[in-house]
Amino acid sequence: MAFGRFSRTGAMHAVSPVEPLTLKILVAGGFGVGKTTLVSAVSEIRPLRTEERLSEPGVGVDDTGGVEGKSTTTVAMDFGRITLREDLVLYLFGTPGQDRFWFLWDELAQGSLGAVVLADTRRLADCFAAIDYFERRAIPFVVAVNCFDGADRHPVVTVRTALDLDPGVPVLLCDARDRESVKDVLVGVVEHAMSLARERRRSLSAGA
Amino acid sequence: MSDSGQDHPADLPAGFSDDPSYDDPSYPDPDHAHWFDDDAGPVVRPYAMTRGRTSHAGQHRLDLIALVVAEPAADDPVWDMTLSPEHAHILGLCRGRPQSVAELAADLDLAVGVVRVLIGDLVDEELVHVTRPVPPAELPDESILREVIDGLRAL
Numbered sequence: 001m002a003f004g005r006f007s008r009t010g011a012m013h014a015v016s017p018v019e020p021l022t023l024k025i026l027v028a029g030g031f032g033v034g035k036t037t038l039v040s041a042v043s044e045i046r047p048l049r050t051e052e053r054l055s056e057p058g059v060g061v062d063d064t065g066g067v068e069g070k071s072t073t074t075v076a077m078d079f080g081r082i083t084l085r086e087d088l089v090l091y092l093f094g095t096p097g098q099d100r101f102w103f104l105w106d107e108l109a110q111g112s113l114g115a116v117v118l119a120d121t122r123r124l125a126d127c128f129a130a131i132d133y134f135e136r137r138a139i140p141f142v143v144a145v146n147c148f149d150g151a152d153r154h155p156v157v158t159v160r161t162a163l164d165l166d167p168g169v170p171v172l173l174c175d176a177r178d179r180e181s182v183k184d185v186l187v188g189v190v191e192h193a194m195s196l197a198r199e200r201r202r203s204l205s206a207g208a
Numbered sequence: 209m210s211d212s213g214q215d216h217p218a219d220l221p222a223g224f225s226d227d228p229s230y231d232d233p234s235y236p237d238p239d240h241a242h243w244f245d246d247d248a249g250p251v252v253r254p255y256a257m258t259r260g261r262t263s264h265a266g267q268h269r270l271d272l273i274a275l276v277v278a279e280p281a282a283d284d285p286v287w288d289m290t291l292s293p294e295h296a297h298i299l300g301l302c303r304g305r306p307q308s309v310a311e312l313a314a315d316l317d318l319a320v321g322v323v324r325v326l327i328g329d330l331v332d333e334e335l336v337h338v339t340r341p342v343p344p345a346e347l348p349d350e351s352i353l354r355e356v357i358d359g360l361r362a363l
Binding site: 018019020021022023024042046047048049050074079081082084085088089090091093107108110111112113114179183186187190191193194197198 | 269271272273274275277305306308310311313314315317318319320321339341342343344345350352353354355356357359360361362363
């Protein structure tokens with residue numbers, strides 16, 4: 001469970017602080033769909049900077065005039081922490097919105113409990129890429145439709161059809177500004193992850 | 209690499225100084241501007257404080273939610289005087305409670321890659337150890353997830 005010093009000393013020292021179990025949920029969706037708002041509704045939010053190599057498609061998108069030698073870029077993402085118990089901490093990561101930062105998602109997605117794909121009915125196509133990504137990697141996700149003021153309230157079934165979702169994927173309506181609403185969305189992610197894990201166990205034992 | 213224009217030089221710790229004022233709440237103050245070489249421009253290169261290292265030998269990439277836990281040896285105040293300000297800052301935060309890699313990067317306002325290298329140094333010094341987060345697929349049963357749901361509802 002640990003590496004570094006831990007393995008050599010053999011045992012934890014007596015006055016060790018509690019080492020919590022940490023889990024992460026990703027928040028994905030198009031630019032301006034409300035990812036930052038959603039994370040900040042349930043958590044103290046902080047920007048997290050990561051210095052990464054600029055992928056090929058970024059050249060030409062970023063204005064690199066005058067800085068042609070620039071091959072790395074600073075990518076900022078939202079990051080929140082929810083302490084559920086002293087020994088249980090949930091981290092939220094808002095994934096970078098632009099497609100050219102997909103390479104950052106792989107690291108974020110690895111070991112994640114699940115994901116929220118935040119959708120705006122006025123720009124549903126913006127979340128296609130995120131849905132594809134999580135489907136392909138079999139990461140449990142729910143689609144949360146952020147009900148913006150003034151946006152049409154499309155029934156869940158219409159959104160599901162428009163997004164061509166697998167019948168098992170939950171679609172929830174939410175208000176990313178509202179703490180209770182966001183809590184429901186996160187609970188939805190964990191419940192969905194739990195039922196997928198249950199199915200997987202069932203099919204494993206059936207196969208055995 | 210050139211100045212991306214997104215960095216805030218005033219927010220960046222200035223490198224290798226052993227100046228213990230790193231924990232001064234007003235740090236970094238403008239008086240420290242002389243730490244910068246005039247020719248270096250307004251920005252400390254992100255990997256300057258790792259002396260150019262972008263990865264740490266013999267260590268796999270630390271997960272963003274891996275926890276950095278201070279060892280008892282880290283309690284010795286001598287470290288505050290001998291480590292670089294950034295190393296001492298990380299150690300100081302971890303003494304309070306275990307900190308995730310992501311939290312340390314956010315608190316220090318340094319890029320994650322830089323913080324990973326600095327944490328690797330502290331592991332080498334045997335001042336901290338790093339836990340590996342449990343992937344959800346390796347959770348023994350549903351009880352943890354039930355506790356997450358209960359915890360979220362109780363917020």
